[in-house]
Amino acid sequence: MGAGIKEIKNRINSVQSTQQITKAMELVASSKMRKAKDRALASxxxxxxxxxxxxxxxxxxRGVRDVFLKQREVKNRCYIVxxxxxxxxxxxxxNIFxxxxxxxxxxxxxxIALGKKSVEFFSKKGYDLLVSQDNVENCDYEKTLEIANTAMDLYKKGEVDEVYISYTEFVSPLVQRPKLIKILPLVFEKDDTEVKSKEEGRKARVQYLPxxxxxxxxxxxxxxxxIIYDGVIESFASEQSARRNxxxxxxxxxxxxxxxxxxxxNRARQSSITQEITEIVGGVEALK
Structure with missing residues (x-):
């Protein structure tokens, strides 16, 4: 019985130690999440x-032409993950993988892998890693601009025909949604805003110079x-929220x-005490 009590006590100590770590990580993630959430909403x-x-x-x-608006046959793709x-x-x-x-x-x-886990996953799977960025937290706008230029150069040279970005959208501290969108070539669909503008009054045209x-x-x-920078900010906020949860x-x-x-x-201890009392009483009865 003593061995059983000792084993339970050891498990209690082990769980308490683990709980201290998880609570500390929860507090750190909560602090980072609040700052990251503010950045995501501001961007x-x-x-x-x-x-x-x-x-x-x-x-x-009318008649606007640009290499990034032209669609072509898709042979190769690039994914910013x-x-x-x-x-x-x-x-x-x-979920994002x-x-x-x-x-x-x-x-x-x-x-193009951003984040240590992304680099590890796609390198182990044998994918062609064009850019590896281990630290998402320190990935600022200048670095995302370099990544964007790399992706656009690949597209202009014809090495890739489409560029996608995979990231996790921060919806709320409890909800994070994995998302994949195409960023090149640029494709836009007309919505009903023009119809609404005709009902409210003719929309003034914008003249772009030169x-x-x-x-x-x-x-x-x-x-x-x-887009890439927004994805980085949203993903970091989502990561901290997911870790906090x-x-x-x-x-x-x-x-x-x-x-x-x-x-x-308590039950084992009570049982042990009861057994000890029973043994003592039994010994006293034997001496009479």
């Missing part, structure tokens, strides 16, 4: 403005790098395990 207006500007030029300007720097974040990393590889449909496409093509050639690199769940499970173990310990 969205910039991205939306860039998107609307490029879309307006591409869809509402943003994952985490560390694990212990639930299904955060595996499943989404990306499913879209590749078994082909060994070119990959020409729509010049404005487009200037703004497209910033637009593509903006995973560590909170682990801490809650540890609480339940401790309750069960403490109950078992």
């Amino acid at each position: 969205r207006p910039y991205f939306n403005t860039m998107y609307e500007t490029v879309k307006d030029i591409a869809t509402n300007t 943003i994952a985490g720097d560390r694990g212990l974040a639930g299904g955060y990393n595996s 499943k989404l990306t590889t499913a879209h590749m449909d078994g082909r060994q496409e070119k990959v 020409s729509p093509e010049a404005v487009l050639s200037y703004i497209i690199p910033k637009y593509v790098s903006g 995973a560590m909170k769940s682990a801490s809650d499970n540890a609480d339940e395990m401790l309750s069960t173990l403490e109950l078992s310990y």
Whole structure:
């Protein structure tokens, strides 16, 4: 019985030590998540403005031509895959890898990997890694601009015919959604905003100087790098949220395990005390 009590006590100590680690990681992830969430929310207006500007030029300007607007036969693709720097974040990393590889449909496409886990995954699988960026947290706008220029050069040279980005969209601290979008060539579909504008009044046309093509050639690199940078920020916020949720769940499970173990310990201890009392009483009765 003494061995059983000691074993339960050792398990309680082990679970308590693990719980201290998970709670500490939860606090760190919560702190980083709040800062990353603010960055993600602050970057969205910039991205939306860039998107609307490029879309307006591409869809509402007649005769505009640009190499990034021209679609061609798809032979090779490039995927910019943003994952985490560390694990212990639930299904955060595996979800983005499943989404990306499913879209590749078994082909060994070119990959630009951002995040240590992304680099490890695609290098082990034998993919053609064009760029490897181990640290998502320190991936600033200048680095994303370099990545955007690399992807655009590949597209202009004809080495790839489509460029996609895979990242995790930050919806809320409890919800993160893996997402894959095509960034090259630029494809925009007209929505019903023109119909609404006709009902409200004729929409004023914007005149782009010196020409729509010049404005487009200037703004497209910033637009593509903006998408990548937004993906980095959204992914980092999602990673911290996923890790926070995973560590909170682990801490809650540890609480339940401790309750069960403490109950078992008390029962075993009570049983041991009862047995000792019974032995003492039995010895006293034998002496009479």
